[in-house]
């Protein structure tokens with residue numbers, strides 16, 4: 045399997061190179077040159093463990109990593125650290141060290157990078173740069189902490205993540221980790237990281253110091269491919285639970301930010317998984333909702349800080365990969381669209397792409413709807429969901445109401461409710477006045493008796509190891525200060 049850039053100028057790139065580089069030289073994203081149709085081959089193995097299934101899927105793509113190394117990478121990533129469950133209609137993706145779904149990708153990425161580095165015979169130390177809206181940062185820190193040959197540097201918007209998310213990051217231990225607060229929002233942080241990657245002379249300066257820069261954001265193909273796995277796994281679980289028959293189509297509803305998770309579900313379909321509709325759920329930052337309704341992507345607006353901060357995003361990077369498929373893999377067209385987004389903040393897709401996008405449904409949920417969804421399902425079923433998951437639940441309900449399509453759905457449940465306990469308590473009318481975030485955590489437990497994930501217990505007592513805050517225009521300087 046080879047990889048190519050969505051902007052047309054790079055082809056025949058090996059997976060190891062694509063994983064190490066993160067982003068293509070022409071600014072595009074790496075995509076596989078084809079999608080092996082695997083579903084028909086593995087559908088009678090529906091009782092595979094998560095690790096076994098991951099191996100079957102991932103080995104189709106990362107063919108230049110030898111199979112033993114790949115098996116080790118998968119086991120080192122997931123064994124006894126990560127689990128996926130299907131509970132009601134929810135695909136619970138948050139049973140990992142950081143209690144959010146990004147663990148699925150970010151436990152695996154360091155392990156595959158380590159093997160890719162070996163396959164390429166690279167000697168330099170690799171510095172992973174990550175901009176985070178909360179969850180990616182912690183998951184990258186957790187994944188790369190103490191992995192030989194790597195450093196990990198995380199930038200987060202100082203006032204754009206929850207207290208718990210911030211505490212998870214600034215208490216990160218490891219001899220190769222660094223966390224910077226940035227005075228700005230997530231898009232500023234992400235733009236800053238993109239600028240660093242685009243600055244050849246800066247990268248040369250860093251290279252002279254013995255470092256190669258790479259990314260752990262969801263644009264890295266090494267993060268996207270492992271996410272295909274949980275859709276297959278979830279599908280087979282539904283079959284096992286008797287909710288669908290093998291081969292029957294389902295819908296997926298995904299709380300969407302950077303478009304990685306929902307894109308993975310589309311890639312799963314390209315591999316044969318029977319998915320009918322991709323329901324793309326946004327919060328009040330509803331750029332994608334408008335895009336799926338009009339074909340116009342327009343980021344020219346203020347970012348709204350919501351109770352689902354990991355979805356507070358105006359530029360959903362991975363959408364570029366979907367557009368690439370929709371254009372019939374026309375790199376020049378994608379480059380034109382992305383240039384227009386960069387220069388004018390807006391683009392409109394062709395009729396051909398619009399036609400292609402009809403498998404996607406976009407809508408959004410506001411705070412009131414999210415809050416009501418959280419309390420409704422708790423009152424009725426004693427089941428707690430977090431704010432991101434609630435966005436998807438609301439949008440799925442809108443879809444069903446509009447279309448009458450009542451196929452079985454898998455709703456991506458992307459974070460433990462205990463990552464956002466304040467929002468959950470206020471949705472449930474639990475009085476938390478004057479309590480700090482950690483007391484709120486305990487209060488939520490006392491009221492609901494839903495267990496607190498072990499990885500969040502004890503966070504309050506950990507020492508804070510990272511305190512630096514830098515201006516959003518000084519992200520390069522921040523990096524150099526750490527590498528020196």
Ligand SMILES: *Cc1c(COP(=O)(O)O)cnc(C)c1O
Nearest residue numbers: 179301302303304305354458459
């Ligand atoms: C990152 C994240 C999302 C958005 O996922 P994308 O792959 O960026 O679309 C949704 N929910 C939570 C909890 C997240 O951490």
